[in-house]
Amino acid sequence: MDGTSEILEQAIEQLAKLPGTGRKSARRIALYLLKQNEDDVMKLANALISLKKSITRCSTCGVISDGDPCSICENAKRHTGQICVVEESQDVFLIEKTNEFRGRYHVLGGVISPLDNIGPDDVRINQLMQRVNDENEQLEEVILALNPDSEGEATSYYINKLLKPYEKIKVTRIAYGIPMGTELEFIDEATLGRAFASRNTF
Incomplete structure (x- = not known):
């Protein structure tokens, strides 16, 4: 869409897939993350990657x-x-x-x-x-x-x-x-x- 960020839209689309999260909530989360410093966002990203790669049953x-x-x-x-x-x-x-x-x-x-x-x-x-x-x-x-x-x-x-x-x-x-x-x-x-x-x- 004109006037919007494709990268932001991609993030919203992925966040909206979380349980109990609609597009409005996903947009709020994405905009919140944009306001945070890079270290905090990277900690979250790394925690999510470790969750997927390192957790076992x-x-x-x-x-x-x-x-x-x-x-x-x-x-x-x-x-x-x-x-x-x-x-x-x-x-x-x-x-x-x-x-x-x-x-x-x-x-x-x-x-x-x-x-x-x-x-x-x-x-x-x-x-x-x-x-x-x-x-x-x-x-x-x-x-x-x-x-x-x-x-x-x-x-x-x-x-x-x-x-x-x-x-x-x-x-x-x-x-x-x-x-x-x-x-x-x-x-x-x-x-x-x-x-x-x-x-x-x-």
Whole structure:
């Protein structure tokens, strides 16, 4: 367009792809960055490049991490008999803030969603079952902490069904004092902490 900067428009176009960011917000961010000194902008740019190039996923639990294995899986003080199953890495970060859980995690990387053509083989359920069958894990409890929506519920029931034959493993789910359809990301720490403390048998 005449009278505008093509470089600025390219930046706005890329920023507008961020979740919850429309073109107006993207333009505001781009203009804000233009006003900052070069060092600060370069720090942001380098942080984004490092995020993409250096961050990995733990081969054991699947959480986003700086190293493999992650610090949680590597921590000898964590309770090895408990695995908390969550949908995404952000759920691990939220639960860790509550200080209510001292076991380890398993990140599915999604949930079963037939409408989106996502089946059990498209999420990390097979890897969970490998851990269940690993004698070194010595599992006593699998805690299901998936979002209380239809996909999360379907995935929880599917995993519970797979675990039924394992009589020594207790399957529990966190208690939700929240409305159906609300994602863990939007729950305050106190509510999530109480839900975790009062989890019940699946």
